[in-house]
Amino acid sequence: MLEKLKEFKPTSWSIDNKTSIYIVTIIITLAGILAYNRLQKENFPDIVIPTMMVITYYPGTSPTDMENLVTRPIEKQIKSLSGVKRVSSTSLQDASAITVEFNTDIDVADAKQKTKDAVDKAAPDLPTDLPKAPDVQEINFSEFPIMYVNLSGDYSAEKLKKYAEDLQDQIEGLPEITRVDIVGALNQEVQINVDMYKMQAAKVTFGDIERAIALENMTISGGSVTVGDMKRAVRVVGQYTDPNAIGNIVIKSATGGNIPLREIAEVVDGFEERQSYARLDNKPV
Known part of the structure; x- marks a missing residue:
C-alpha cells in the first residue's frame, strides 16, 4: 500500500514561482531599508526615568534627629503612593534628602505632583519650626554626563x-x-593688589586705576588703507599679553601727577578663586 504524501500548497507555489518570490523579497527588503532611514534618530536620546528628590533643611539638627523628625514621616507617605519603584534616603547634619523612583509608565509631571501631595500629607508630622517647606525637585538624567575623562600629571x-x-x-x-x-x-586671571596706604598718599582712587587699565587694554579699529590694488584693514592692538606690562600703566592722580601702577599696587599673574x-x-x- 503506497503512502499518500500531503502537499503544502504555499511551498509548492513558491517553488513553482521563484521569480515572484525574488521580487517580493526585494520589495520587502527595500521597504525595510526605507523605513529604517525614515526613523527618527537622536545622538543622545532623553532617558526618561521619573525620579524625584525631596530635600529638607533643618539647621542645628543631628543626622539621627533628622531621620526621626523629618525623613521617616515623609518616607512613610511617599511609600504609600502607587507606582513607586524604589525609595532611598540620606539623613545628614542639618539636611535630609529622599530619592523617589517611579515606574517608567508614570508620567514625570504626575510623579512630581504625587510626590508633592505626599509631602503635604506629611507636613503635620514635621517640626513646626522648619525654615521652609521640603523642596521637591525632578532629577533629569539627560543632563548627566555619559563619560568622565580624568587628566592628571606632574604639570603646572x-x-x-x-x-x-x-x-x-x-x-x-x-x-x-x-x-x-x-x-x-582654574581660569587664569591677573590680580592687581592695591596698597591702600600708597594709593591714598598718591591721591588715587580705585576708579582712577580702573579707568586707566580699561583705556590701555583695548584694540581699536583704524579703518582701512589702500595699497596698490588691495585694501588692508588697520588695527591698533593695545590688549596686554604680558601681565608684567600692566605695572607700567600710568595713573593720573587728583593732583595732576603721573604715577606708574607698580608703585601703588602689585600685579600678580595667577588664577581665579576655585x-x-x-x-x-x-x-x-
Missing part, C-alpha cells in the same frame, strides 16, 4: 588646563559628541 595648573582644552577640542570634533565640559580647571574640584584617588585632576 596652567599647562594641565592647556592639555585639557586640547583634548576637549579633539573630543568635540567627533560627530557623536555634542558637548564636553571641563571641571576642576569654584569646583575634581579628584581621582584623592589626588587633584
Whole structure:
C-alpha cells in the first residue's frame, strides 16, 4: 500500500514561482531599508526615568534627629503612593534628602505632583519650626554626563588646563559628541593688589586705576588703507599679553601727577578663586 504524501500548497507555489518570490523579497527588503532611514534618530536620546528628590533643611539638627523628625514621616507617605519603584534616603547634619523612583509608565509631571501631595500629607508630622517647606525637585538624567575623562600629571595648573582644552577640542570634533565640559580647571586671571596706604598718599582712587587699565587694554579699529590694488584693514592692538606690562600703566592722580601702577599696587599673574574640584584617588585632576 503506497503512502499518500500531503502537499503544502504555499511551498509548492513558491517553488513553482521563484521569480515572484525574488521580487517580493526585494520589495520587502527595500521597504525595510526605507523605513529604517525614515526613523527618527537622536545622538543622545532623553532617558526618561521619573525620579524625584525631596530635600529638607533643618539647621542645628543631628543626622539621627533628622531621620526621626523629618525623613521617616515623609518616607512613610511617599511609600504609600502607587507606582513607586524604589525609595532611598540620606539623613545628614542639618539636611535630609529622599530619592523617589517611579515606574517608567508614570508620567514625570504626575510623579512630581504625587510626590508633592505626599509631602503635604506629611507636613503635620514635621517640626513646626522648619525654615521652609521640603523642596521637591525632578532629577533629569539627560543632563548627566555619559563619560568622565580624568587628566592628571606632574604639570603646572596652567599647562594641565592647556592639555585639557586640547583634548576637549579633539573630543568635540567627533560627530557623536555634542558637548564636553571641563571641571576642576582654574581660569587664569591677573590680580592687581592695591596698597591702600600708597594709593591714598598718591591721591588715587580705585576708579582712577580702573579707568586707566580699561583705556590701555583695548584694540581699536583704524579703518582701512589702500595699497596698490588691495585694501588692508588697520588695527591698533593695545590688549596686554604680558601681565608684567600692566605695572607700567600710568595713573593720573587728583593732583595732576603721573604715577606708574607698580608703585601703588602689585600685579600678580595667577588664577581665579576655585569654584569646583575634581579628584581621582584623592589626588587633584
